[in-house]
Amino acid sequence: MRDVDQVSLSRPIPGQSLTHELRARPWQNPPQFTTVEESMDWYLERFDNPEIVQELLSIIEMGIPLSTIANSMQLGAVLQGVHNIDVGVLIIPIIIEIMKTLAEKTDTKYVMGDEPEESDRPSDAVLESALNKIKGMTVEDMPEEEMMEEETDEEPMGLMARRA
Amino acid sequence: METNPSLNVYNKIRNMKVEPVEEPKGGLLSKTMSTKGRKYKPNVDVTMRVARYVQDIKDYNNA
Numbered sequence: 001m002r003d004v005d006q007v008s009l010s011r012p013i014p015g016q017s018l019t020h021e022l023r024a025r026p027w028q029n030p031p032q033f034t035t036v037e038e039s040m041d042w043y044l045e046r047f048d049n050p051e052i053v054q055e056l057l058s059i060i061e062m063g064i065p066l067s068t069i070a071n072s073m074q075l076g077a078v079l080q081g082v083h084n085i086d087v088g089v090l091i092i093p094i095i096i097e098i099m100k101t102l103a104e105k106t107d108t109k110y111v112m113g114d115e116p117e118e119s120d121r122p123s124d125a126v127l128e129s130a131l132n133k134i135k136g137m138t139v140e141d142m143p144e145e146e147m148m149e150e151e152t153d154e155e156p157m158g159l160m161a162r163r164a
Numbered sequence: 165m166e167t168n169p170s171l172n173v174y175n176k177i178r179n180m181k182v183e184p185v186e187e188p189k190g191g192l193l194s195k196t197m198s199t200k201g202r203k204y205k206p207n208v209d210v211t212m213r214v215a216r217y218v219q220d221i222k223d224y225n226n227a
């Protein structure tokens with residue numbers, strides 16, 4: 001259960017989306033384009049802009065997955081009222097393929113988003129089985145700890161050395 | 165398990181078997197334009213259209 005102190009108060013309150021006039025937001029109006037083809041023309045205009053492409057390539061180079069970028073792009077267009085969510089979902093594969101082509105043509109390293117996570121930390125399942133194994137062990141089964149040899153500090157012998 | 169819906173859609177459409185656009189033969193009432201006994205119409209089905217676009221971009225990239 002979440003602690004009461006941790007509850008964020010910066011969230012919108014329930015019903016806040018209904019506090020403005022109906023159709024006051026772009027996504028509450030009929031979309032500008034209703035087909036995949038029309039919407040693709042809108043995207044292609046942006047992919048034709050060198051400034052936008054440069055910015056996009058730098059984002060790709062940062063290691064942001066192409067699927068995340070494509071999802072954000074289509075969601076942004078939905079919020080602007082360019083197309084609806086259904087068209088947006090259908091456009092995602094095309095945007096990903098275009099960005100992949102752009103990255104490969106410009107020798108930019110890209111991440112798709114389905115790569116296995118590289119981590120030194122063992123998986124939760126391995127940790128769980130190790131814990132269960134330890135819980136099942138008796139005291140006799142425990143490996144004896146090696147006695148640590150006490151390190152004797154040698155007294156410094158120099159003239160300027162501080163004596164204990 | 166694949167949990168990213170965007171990638172899920174992308175992988176499915178990318179691996180889809182693309183069928184070319186069928187040219188109508190003999191008018192709107194001809195057998196070519198008939199939808200009987202078919203799962204979808206390759207000229208109209210939106211998934212097929214998107215798959216065709218993805219295939220075109222893929223071919224351009226590999227060319």
